[in-house]
Amino acid sequence: MDSERMMTVSTAAIRGLLRERLGYTGLVLSDDLQMGAVKSAMSLGEAAVEAVLAGVDMLTLSFSRANASRGSAKTVHAALIAAVREGRLSEARIDEANRRILELKSRLEEARP
Secondary structure, eight states, X not given: OOSSSOGGGOHIIIIIIIIIITOXXXXXXXXXXXXXXXXXXXXXXXXXXXXXXXXXXXXXXXXXXXXXXXXXXXXXXXXXXXXXXXXXXXXXXXXXXXXXXXHHHHHHHHHOX
């Protein structure tokens, strides 16, 4: 599918296969951005930006005490803000992801007994 990039940050996999070929319109949740395969390939901040650019709507971070003390959520937030300010990541893409998150939240609330 994409011999160059892991699926978490692969536009070919997420936008190409999942969204375009398979017609999936729902929320896309990333693998843990702190797993070894990601950490060995790129920084946490870059992984977050690349995942969102590829079409991921919600990012997963494992929160062990070690990871939390390193400020991983702050790192991701800062990287996403910087990417928007630099023009790498559009506000429209952030809005698209937010819309999918809110749609899922609404459906889950409606399904509550």
